[in-house]
Amino acid sequence: MKNIYDKLLCELGHKNWWPADTPFEVVIGTVLTQQTKWENVERAIHNLKDRGLMEAEPLSRVDAKELEELIRCTGFYRQKAKRLKIISSFFHENPEIFEKPISELRNVLLSLNGVGEETADSIVLYAAGKPKFVIDAYTKRICKCMGIEGDYGKLQYIFERSLPLDVPLYKEFHALIVEYGKKFCGKKRCSDCILVENGKM
DNA sequence: CACCAGGTTGACC
């Protein structure tokens, strides 16, 4: 598995992924980026910062319609606005949440509307800085290309079992997988795959 | 015009 990481790193170089001023900004980004391009998310984040809404308390209280307009460019803007308000209320009321152990933190995040497995793990890894390997659609596609199939938990277990417990490694590896996937892995077919030809785990 | 993007939910079987 580390072998795959080295190949990707060699091919693509280090990615400065999830740049954000605060952990809370990462949380907002995880929801906004669902099923949309990061460029759209950057615009929405900029809008929120302009209005002083990149903090839990103000965001939890902002007018729903106003919030919808600010994040419209990310798609699914009505449900995302509603979810962001609920999530920001939660973070406002639970400022110490990132101090909790990983499994407890993950379960609490999963209980929030709009936070599924990938989003929860992205928050754990990129906002809380704790070691949880994030599995996304590209990870599943690439694994399938390599003959590895399974549900979210199975793939996550394979990565976590095969890698040293290393937060920067987890961050970089997931970033590389997504960047690689965007370039070479379509929904239907892949192109110029550097991983499959002699890719062994 | 069709398809995809750094998913999640609730309904239905």
Place this chain on the structure above:
DNA sequence: GGTCAACATGGT
């Protein structure tokens, strides 16, 4: 326990 449409905008 799994599958699937709905959610919605913006870019190629």
